[in-house]
Amino acid sequence: MNETPRTLGRRSLLGALATPLLAAAWPALAQGHWPAGKTITWVVPYPAGGSTDILGRAIAVRLGPALGATVIVDNKAGATGTIGSAFVARAPADGFTLLGTSIGPQAIVPHLMPRMPYDAVTAFAPVTLVGTIPHLLVTAASRPWNSVAELLAQAKAKPGQLSFASGGNGTILQMQGELLRLQAGVQMTHVPYKGDTPAVQDVLAGHADCMFAPVAAALPHVQGGKLKALAVTSAVRQKALPDVPTMGQAGFKDFVVEQWQAVYAPAGTPAAVVQRLHGEIVRILKDPEVLAMADKLGVTLVGSTPQQLADTQKADLATWGKVIQQAGIKAD
Template identity: 40%
Template sequence: MAGFAVALAAWPSGILAEDFPARAVRIIVPQSAGGATDTFARAIGQKLSERWKQPVVIENRAGAAGVIGTEAVAKAPADGYTLLVTYEGSQAINPSLYEKLPFDSIRDFEPIATIAVTPFLLIVGPQTKANTLQEFLTLARANPDKLNYGSAGNGSVNHLLGEMLKVEAEIRITHVPYKGAPQAISDVIGGHLDSAFASAPSVIASVRQGLVRALAVSSGRRVAISPETPTIAEGGVKDFDVNPWWGIFGPAGLSPSIVSKINSDVAEILQELDFQELLAKQGATPLASSPEEFRALLAKDIAKWAKAVKAAGIKMN
């Protein structure tokens, strides 16, 4: 009788995984159309639709640094038919930026699968007298508060990377927020700004054209899109490793069998050559992980970014 009870308890989740999805699945993207998050969501959505023989609809709900779209998923039914594709900047940074979030980034979500990672490059313009990270740090230490760096806005990954570098390298450089990364990159090119952190895909063309110099890459290892660029750790800032991820979440309480199915399907997609080529064009690298590994990664990154936010003294309403 006990064995029958155990089997009966296991039956619903097995059926759910076997039958899922039986209808259209909605993926909410908490950023605007056209960006990296939207690009990755549409690419993975198309692949999942082909596998599942069901429509996968992408819905952009931008606003409040990703909070609006993320909240919608947190409050959705935990049935697998509403998913979230987001990135480290929203899921791991917002808990420290906002005093009152309408959700908990860990407790209210089921981490399902990571998709990719994309590093950032520290760039300088032609007027900045530094050809290596070591020279840049030496210049900054000799001229405290004189050098500046641009970002996509207060609380952005670009901004916090600069704050992390300031803390870890013990330098003082001035932050200049812009309304978007392209404007900051443009001012580096034009000589109005000394430096900036920019995602590899957004700035690699300018690096290759010689409009800016890439002094270092934020990830712990060199990257294929710019293999000649050393890491920040190689430049003397020990253990510096920031390589923001993109991934898929569901509402808390989602059936483990559905989580496992989606994770397995995504892992297989990440091995497909055409998908890897799409990521490579974005300067991204596939990142496969188990749901448990993804949860641990999120918790680690929330703590990492909390340190940077505290150092920067940033709070958003």
């Protein structure tokens, strides 16, 4: 059938009317039928038991009732967090698959893997930056140095002989060690482990000279006198360790480094759904039980806007890309 100008005009008018109606329907859907009675999958790209997993489960168990739905946590570990992240990147953008992840797969690993299974920026819709985790530069109590300056003086006197441990290649723990090495102009040997715990244990045993460790992992050993904390990577001193200087106070003013935890949805998820998820998660982060749990994990809860998470990710992509290039770091 031939279209007349009048018919085309009528259809254009109907299309123009339908667009705002459909747009208006999403907020109603986000508030009502979505995702009532259905199941949301919260993907954690790491094994169970880590801080990302514990924090994700604490949010998920409260998010379900808030949305009138069921939220299940699915651990899809492997490839430094990229397997689970890739799963979410490929999922339908309907608000039923979420990613509870950390800085590694979103801002570090993209510079290390020659063939990333997703674009860390364009494949996801940021929901919120959940929180940040500072780190301590620690060494065994038996080691002779008592400050960052003394440690680096030894590193300069014995190039390449001192070692720093990390929880694995491509982790934020390695990146901090590389950043210190670059900024101080010293040669230190990186010793990667399969996780933070074995790395801390080998520093305790004196098999590695130092490392940047999450505050929660190192604090009991520091308080027990088995580890010495030389500095903290946050902008301000930690309440639990008021005598430990920040890296800035130790002479490295551009060394504020914190691991972050965040939530993403697949790119293209309706804005109303993202906003609903953001609002509910931010409310959950104010729950006294969640605050207490985060304190034990050494997490400072944030609850940022989606745009603030996007800005943080892009800034860290640039920062760690530069460090990886300057240090000549290669993937396994």
